[in-house]
Amino acid sequence: MKVISDCIKTVYDKSKAVEHYLSTSRRDGVKVQWEEPFSCSVFQQAIAPYSKSKTEKLQVLDVGSGTGDGYVLLSSLLSEKLELGSSENLDYLGIDISPQMVETANNLYRNRSNVRFECADIRTSRLESSFDLYLSCGVPYSHLTHEELYQALKMIVTNVCQHRSRSAVVVDVLGRYSIEWTPKWQESRWDYAMSFFESEGNAEPTWMSFYSHHHLQEIMQQAVNEVGCPVEKFEFFDRSIMVGRHTSTGQFNPDLPQYRNLMNSLLDPSQKTDLSQLIFQVELETSPEHILEFFSQFSSWWNSLVSEATAILGESFGVEPVELPPEVQGFKAKLQQELEQISDKHLYRQKVELMLAQALQQLEATQQPGYGVGHDLFGVMWLDATQL
Missing domain, CATH: 3.40.50.150 (Vaccinia Virus protein VP39)
Structure with missing residues (x-):
């Protein structure tokens, strides 16, 4: 060559x-x-x-x-x-x-x-x-x-x-x-x-x-x-x-939650993540209709998964449940099944956070529109x- x-x-x-x-x-x-x-x-x-x-x-x-x-x-x-x-x-x-x-x-x-x-x-x-x-x-x-x-x-x-x-x-x-x-x-x-x-x-x-x-x-x-x-x-x-590097730096959108840091926290078993910060409530600018429609749909799926995980932990954010895409349907049931074998509260929380991170990753990978x-x-x- x-x-x-x-x-x-x-x-x-x-x-x-x-x-x-x-x-x-x-x-x-x-x-x-x-x-x-x-x-x-x-x-x-x-x-x-x-x-x-x-x-x-x-x-x-x-x-x-x-x-x-x-x-x-x-x-x-x-x-x-x-x-x-x-x-x-x-x-x-x-x-x-x-x-x-x-x-x-x-x-x-x-x-x-x-x-x-x-x-x-x-x-x-x-x-x-x-x-x-x-x-x-x-x-x-x-x-x-x-x-x-x-x-x-x-x-x-x-x-x-x-x-x-x-x-x-x-x-x-x-x-x-x-x-x-x-x-x-x-x-x-x-x-x-x-x-x-x-x-x-x-x-x-x-x-x-x-x-x-x-x-x-x-x-x-x-x-x-x-x-x-x-x-x-x-x-x-x-x-x-949801996890680009500038969600952490806030360089261009300082009001944006630090989603990348939060996701790294979910993936780190030594960390306890404030799941309320994961809720997607980003104020969007004027853009083509298909862009706004995508974010409207995607945010409802994202927030529904976060809500299902927090509900298992006894927390509630008042998120309206929606029908999830097939790739992440049954997340709550699978999580509950995994948790049945765990009695330690710390390990219980770790499992919830890890499986939530995996579900959110799967959601983004399969529903990205290009x-x-x-x-x-x-x-x-x-x-x-x-x-x-």
Whole structure:
């Protein structure tokens, strides 16, 4: 695999970013047990049509690879899902605009011959090899303007056509309608301060682009139309609707309950969580009707699950019960069954909190609409240029 690269100066302090990505505190309970499994589920769907035999390599280009999170997730996925191929037959190239990121990543994985990182700018680099998967995670494409995203995708689609390949393209961006930044819902590009990069003080603002699924699909469709590449399908996925990092920082919506901290508390057996804080009563801004309708429905499901758990603990929040989606129906009955074997009050509370966290995670994972209502919006397009 080869990329002809053209590195340029980054728009934010990459040394701080490297420190952030290598920090052990970054991988909190939500990231490990909620966000990473969801990302892997998206990657699994992306590569499922291209499952490889034990002798074939899955060729992957990871755009905005940072210190290699995409490789870790993908290799662990292939190790668990053997029907998709083998992690040993993964041929992975990560590209990033930051020399510091690339150097760090190459040092981390220097003993793995099938993994390498190069300094390259997706806006100006030329691809010379064919890839089965064009991966992205960590919202690298949101650093680009909308026009730059179009040009980057056009270059990728052109490469697919030139090699007459069948490929999946995963585009990870910031969701426009996340509850983390409701005051910014009317804007599609604004100065986003990555405050979680800083252990102390305030981070410098970085202009970032935010997307609804309609806008993202429009740009993706424009790119394939311009090149003339056949599209098998598009799909969109929302990640971290309720637990994005800025529900903790309050950077853009200071009145928002700290849902991520609360979820981490539910997942931590040493903590006792104030369940009343989990009730979803977020004041939403003016937005398209389908966005408001989604949050109205989703909040009723979320609050109903919280209410069922608190009722078992002898508390009541006066939440109106609603019919839950099939994936989380029977939560209260399952919880009561588990609790029958527990007499210790502390363990009883732990079990309630853990099972509530699992139910809320299942609710979000199965009912996300792919509208751009989470911290991340994944857009996936499957291209088939084999008949060109």
